[in-house]
Structures are given as C-alpha cells and as structure tokens.
Amino acid sequence: xxxxxxxxxxxxxxxxxxxxxxxxxxxxxxxxxxxxxxxxxxxxxxxxxxxxxxxxxxxxxxxxxxxxxxxxxxxxxxxxxxxxxxxxxxxxxxxxxxxxxxxxxxxxxxxxxxxxxxxxxxxxxxxxxxxxxxxxxxxxxxxxxxxxxxxxxxxxxxxxxxxxxxxxxxxxxxxxxxxxxxxxxxxxxxxxxxxxxxxxxxxxxxxxxxxxxxxxxxxxxxxxxxxxxxxxxxxxxxxxxxxxxxxxxxxxxxxxxxxxxxxxxxxxxxxxxxxxxxxxxxxxxxxxxxxxxxxxxxxxxxxxxxxxxxxxxxxxxxxxxxxxxxxxxxxxxxxxxxxxxxxxxxxxxxxxx
Ligand code: AFP
Numbered sequence: 001x002x003x004x005x006x007x008x009x010x011x012x013x014x015x016x017x018x019x020x021x022x023x024x025x026x027x028x029x030x031x032x033x034x035x036x037x038x039x040x041x042x043x044x045x046x047x048x049x050x051x052x053x054x055x056x057x058x059x060x061x062x063x064x065x066x067x068x069x070x071x072x073x074x075x076x077x078x079x080x081x082x083x084x085x086x087x088x089x090x091x092x093x094x095x096x097x098x099x100x101x102x103x104x105x106x107x108x109x110x111x112x113x114x115x116x117x118x119x120x121x122x123x124x125x126x127x128x129x130x131x132x133x134x135x136x137x138x139x140x141x142x143x144x145x146x147x148x149x150x151x152x153x154x155x156x157x158x159x160x161x162x163x164x165x166x167x168x169x170x171x172x173x174x175x176x177x178x179x180x181x182x183x184x185x186x187x188x189x190x191x192x193x194x195x196x197x198x199x200x201x202x203x204x205x206x207x208x209x210x211x212x213x214x215x216x217x218x219x220x221x222x223x224x225x226x227x228x229x230x231x232x233x234x235x236x237x238x239x240x241x242x243x244x245x246x247x248x249x250x251x252x253x254x255x256x257x258x259x260x261x262x263x264x265x266x267x268x269x270x271x272x273x274x275x276x277x278x279x280x281x282x283x284x285x286x287x288x289x290x291x292x293x294x295x296x297x298x299x300x301x302x303x304x305x306x307x308x309x310x311x312x313x314x315x316x317x318x319x320x321x322x323x324x325x326x327x328x329x330x331x332x333x334x335x336x337x338x339x340x341x342x343x344x345x346x347x348x349x350x351x352x353x
Contacts, residue, residue: 008033008168008179008188015172021107025133025155028085028108029170032131033188035079036160036168039072039115039129040181043162052122059093061275061310068121069093072114072129086110087136090147090309092278097309099141108155109134109147113278116159117244126163128246132282133157147277147309151302157282159246169195169253169286176253176290197292198256201319202237205248206260213264217297217329220338222260245274249283249317253290258322262297263314272296272314276306280315293323297330 012026042051057065073093080086084103090096092113100106112131120127133156137146158170166181168188178192204225211219228236240257242248248259261273274280284294284301294301294317304313316326332338 006190008190011177011179011190012172015174024085024107025172028083028110028133029156029172031079031083031085032076032110032158033168035075036129036166037181037186038075038079039068040160040162040166042068042071042075043121043127044166046124059095061092065093066115066118066121068127069115069118076110076112076114076129076131080110088142088147090277092275092310097142097144097147105138107136107138109136109142111147111278111282113275116246116279117242120242120244125242126161126244126247128162128244128250129160130246130279130282131158132278132285144309148306150305151276151281151284154281154285154302157285159249159282159286161246161250163247163250167192167250169250171286171289173285173289176286178253195253195290197253197287197290197319199291199320201252201256201258201322202235203240203255203257204237204260204322205240205242205252205257206262207241207243208239210264210266213266214262215264215297215330215333217326217333217338218260218262220329220333221326245279245283249287252287252292252318256319258316258318258326260326261315270312272312274312274315276301276304276311276313277309280313283315283317287317291320292318293320293327295323295327297327298334 009030012029016022016026042049046052051067051071054066059065073091080089081100086100086108087102087106088097088099088109090111110133114129115127116130117127132154134149134153136142156172161167168179175194178195179188180191182189224231224233225237252259263272280301287294296314297316316323
C-alpha cells in the first residue's frame with residue numbers, strides 16, 4: 001500500500017473544486033480512467049485472452065476492425081452508458097453518435113478513439129486511447145451538429161498509453177499532468193505533474209515513405225533535418241516513427257520533438273490521415289497545455305471548426321520552435337517567398353487547411 005501519494009481522484013477533487021459542473025467533470029474523468037483500466041488489462045493479456053487479430057468488419061473509415069478496437073470501444077461505451085454523466089458519445093468505431101440516458105441534466109459529450117495505433121497490437125508495440133470532453137447543449141438531446149465544436153471548446157482531453165506501464169495523461173485546461181497505473185492497487189498515481197515540452201528539439205517523427213506526396217514546405221523541413229550539421233540547421237537530428245500517435249505524442253511530452261502527419265497528395269479526397277475530433281483536437285489541447293504548439297501548418301488545430309464528425313486533418317505538433325519554423329515554411333511557400341520550394345501548383349495549395 002502506498003500512502004500519501006496523489007491519486008487521480010484526489011488530484012481531480014483538488015483541481016476541480018467548487019461548482020457542480022466541476023464535480024461532475026471530475027466524476028466523468030474517473031469513469032474514463034475506469035474504462036482505461038479495463039482496456040489496459042485486456043491489452044496486457046494479449047494472446048492469452050484471445051483478443052489479438054482482426055474481425056471481418058470495417059469501421060466508418062473503411063478500416064478493418066481489430067478485435068481489440070471493438071472491445072475497447074465497448075469498454076468506453078458501457079462505462080459512459082452506466083455512468084450517466086454524458087448526454088452523448090461519438091467514437092472512431094461508431095458511424096454516428098449515440099445519445100445516452102442521463103441520471104440528471106447532463107453537461108458533457110464524450111468523443112474518443114478507443115484504441116489508436118491498432119496496427120501495432122498484433123506485434124506487441126504500444127497503443128493508446130484518446131478522449132475529448134465537450135460541453136453538451138442544455139435541456140435537450142444532442143444532435144450531430146452539437147458535436148462539431150472547435151477544439152478550444154474542450155473541457156478536458158487526454159490519452160492513455162498502454163506501454164511497459166499504463167499511463168493516463170490529461171488536461172482540464174490547467175496544465176498537462178501524467179498518472180501511472182499502479183496495477184496491484186488499481187489506482188492512477190500522479191507521477192508527472194505539470195509536464196512541459198522542451199522548446200527546442202533535435203528529434204522529428206514522420207512516415208518518410210510518404211515523402212513524395214508531401215507538400216514542399218514539409219519536404220524542405222525534413223530535408224534540412226536530414227542534412228543536419230552540413231546545412232542550415234547546423235546540428236544533427238534523429239528520427240523516430242512508431243505508427244502510434246499516442247506513443248509519439250507521449251515521447252514528445254517527455255523529451256521534446258516534432259510529430260508530423262501533414263497534408264499530402266496520396267489520396268486527394270483526404271486532407272490528412274488523422275481525425276480532427278478524436279485525435280488532433282484532444283492531442284492539440286494536451287500539447288498546448290504543456291507549452292507546445294499544434295497546427296495544420298496553416299492554422300492552429302484548436303481553431304479549426306469541424307464540419308464532419310469523422311473529418312481528417314493535417315497534424316504537426318510538438319516543440320514550439322520547430323513547429324513554428326514549419327508554420328513559417330508553409331507561409332513562405334504560400335506567399336511565394338521561398339523560390340527553392342515554390343511549385344507550379346501554387347493555386348491548388350489552399351484546397352485544404
Ligand atoms: P488507427 O486509428 O487506425 O489505429 O491509426 C493510427 C494512426 O492514425 C496514428 O496513430 C499513427 O500516427 C498513424 O496511424 C500511423 O499510420 P501510418 O501507417 O500511415 O504511418
């Protein structure tokens with residue numbers, strides 16, 4: 001037994017004291033944590049629990065669902081339905097939002113990606129869950145339009161990382177804080193209070209197999225990082241790619257770095273790979289609350305007004321200096337200042353944000 005440590009519940013009581021709304025938000029985040037504990041237990045058992053592998057079904061994105069995608073989604077849905085604290089839920093694994101019966105007038109909507117990075121499940125590499133809590137309309141059942149709020153409206157956001165240890169990292173708009181699951185006791189313990197992303201970094205993360213599809217500002221940035229000491233950056237960079245956004249963002253929170261899944265021309269119907277409402281927005285809030293920056297390259301993620309629940313978006317986030325440099329490269333490209341990386345496709349550049 002570990003006495004005197006700050007559990008998640010104690011932290012939330014201290015952080016969200018006062019108004020009824022705050023008390024309900026604290027209770028809701030405790031519910032989120034209990035879904036995360038259930039998913040953590042399933043992922044930890046892996047093949048022993050028979051939860052690896054794919055199903056015959058596809059989600060709304062047309063992606064084949066893994067067994068753990070569906071089980072994790074069920075863990076969240078059941079928790080929110082039994083908890084009675086949200087008026088509605090939306091998930092990467094559900095085509096449409098679900099209205100939830102509330103025990104009293106509910107003030108929240110929960111939006112989540114139950115298991116991000118699921119291509120990593122079968123090879124036993126870290127995966128995670130991502131969640132976003134939004135205000136619900138008062139006095140009526142929410143409709144689809146009510147979910148389409150910008151990231152600035154989020155009341156809380158965070159993620160769970162199922163790695164060597166399970167961590168919950170969250171923000172309620174007053175800094176970003178990390179908790180580690182003490183498995184024997186079943187409590188999340190505050191281990192990383194007030195996380196600050198280092199402003200400078202020499203580490204970048206991008207899937208370079210997509211290089212030929214990137215826009216010139218991203219090609220310029222990555223080329224300069226790779227040239228290291230021999231070019232304008234004057235120092236060498238290192239690269240990482242886990243293909244699990246949660247693990248990538250967590251590394252950046254711990255030691256700095258820049259993560260990019262930029263707009264590309266691989267599939268012109270998709271203005272990016274990642275989903276705005278349950279990947280980019282919550283991660284954007286977590287990163288900004290830790291002193292970092294989250295942008296499309298042309299607009300801060302949290303300022304984007306969604307027009308679809310499952311919409312995709314370009315994401316560049318992490319250490320302030322590097323992300324701002326890449327924003328500048330986009331601006332120089334868009335205004336034609338950067339001749340080296342200017343393109344004859346100039347007029348097509350602003351098709352997507
Ligand atoms: P899923 O939500 O389908 O598991 O995808 C996860 C993800 O969107 C994100 O975690 C990674 O950054 C990205 O996939 C990696 O995908 P690539 O295979 O395109 O590098």
